[in-house]
Amino acid sequence: MLKDLFRKQKKYATIPTEATKNQVPEGIMQKCPTCGTILLSKEVEKNEKVCKVCGYHFMMTAPERIQSLVDDGRFFEYDSDLISVDPLQFPDYQKKIKQDMEKTDLKEAIITGEGTMDGYPVILGVMDPRFRMGSMGSVVGEKIARAAERAVQKRFPFILFSASGGARMQEGALSLMQMAKTSAALQKMNQNQVLFVSILTNPTTGGVSASFSSLGDINIAEPGALIGFAGRRVIEQTVRQKLPDDFQTSEFLLKHGQLDLVVPRLELRDTLVKILELHTIRG
Ligand SMILES: [Zn+2]
Numbered sequence: 001m002l003k004d005l006f007r008k009q010k011k012y013a014t015i016p017t018e019a020t021k022n023q024v025p026e027g028i029m030q031k032c033p034t035c036g037t038i039l040l041s042k043e044v045e046k047n048e049k050v051c052k053v054c055g056y057h058f059m060m061t062a063p064e065r066i067q068s069l070v071d072d073g074r075f076f077e078y079d080s081d082l083i084s085v086d087p088l089q090f091p092d093y094q095k096k097i098k099q100d101m102e103k104t105d106l107k108e109a110i111i112t113g114e115g116t117m118d119g120y121p122v123i124l125g126v127m128d129p130r131f132r133m134g135s136m137g138s139v140v141g142e143k144i145a146r147a148a149e150r151a152v153q154k155r156f157p158f159i160l161f162s163a164s165g166g167a168r169m170q171e172g173a174l175s176l177m178q179m180a181k182t183s184a185a186l187q188k189m190n191q192n193q194v195l196f197v198s199i200l201t202n203p204t205t206g207g208v209s210a211s212f213s214s215l216g217d218i219n220i221a222e223p224g225a226l227i228g229f230a231g232r233r234v235i236e237q238t239v240r241q242k243l244p245d246d247f248q249t250s251e252f253l254l255k256h257g258q259l260d261l262v263v264p265r266l267e268l269r270d271t272l273v274k275i276l277e278l279h280t281i282r283g
Pocket residue numbers: 032033034035036037051052053054055056
């Protein structure tokens with residue numbers, strides 16, 4: 001019933017597929033960094049940007065990710081007008097933001113909004129690693145907090161895809177505060193028993209891994225993703241030990257109980273739909 005009600009709303013803005021395709025900077029062919037196979041870019045795109053030979057997961061942009069998840073590509077974006085200010089007058093920050101806006105056609109390193117997946121309403125947040133390395137500044141934090149608040153109001157599950165180098169240094173302590181702000185907003189979801197699913201993609205590091213991306217009721221990662229707080233060298237120097245080769249990968253974290261699942265991208269949508277189905281009360 002809920003499904004039908006939701007479908008009647010026609011307030012969606014559509015992210016056009018052609019525009020999404022135009023944002024991909026690669027040429028006709030590309031080389032897989034893991035197995036070295038030369039692949040047709042079109043084929044890679046058709047295969048959700050996964051190498052057909054070895055299963056390497058290429059970087060996905062936020063619009064591509066949304067397209068691959070929501071029904072008929074229909075997505076209603078939240079807070080698209082929020083843009084970063086330069087609170088510390090950090091050298092070149094505004095210039096770099098402007099460059100990234102032009103390069104990516106995005107206004108910030110995350111897109112939030114709502115759509116349906118197999119008819120189930122969801123709120124989605126998707127970070128884009130092309131924009132300031134997906135770093136978390138005040139706008140990223142604010143968009144996540146607002147999406148979590150809407151999830152509570154509407155009682156829709158919230159699925160958040162992380163791809164981030166961590167906190168945004170150009171915003172100093174303000175970017176660190178986003179860790180507390182997003183965590184508090186997610187705590188409210190928890191108190192109200194609304195589902196939060198975190199998907200960690202390559203890379204999820206620094207303050208993002210130490211806040212919202214590790215706070216899912218269910219934490220899922222894509223295969224081979226780099227996930228960690230500090231870098232390998234810093235940890236090795238601090239603990240004066242050599243770390244295992246697969247340290248800070250999805251598979252290592254799954255083995256050590258920090259993740260619930262590692263799901264290949266081509267199975268991710270089905271897995272998420274199954275999770276949504278399990279958490280939906282039918283009227
Ligand atoms: Zn490959």
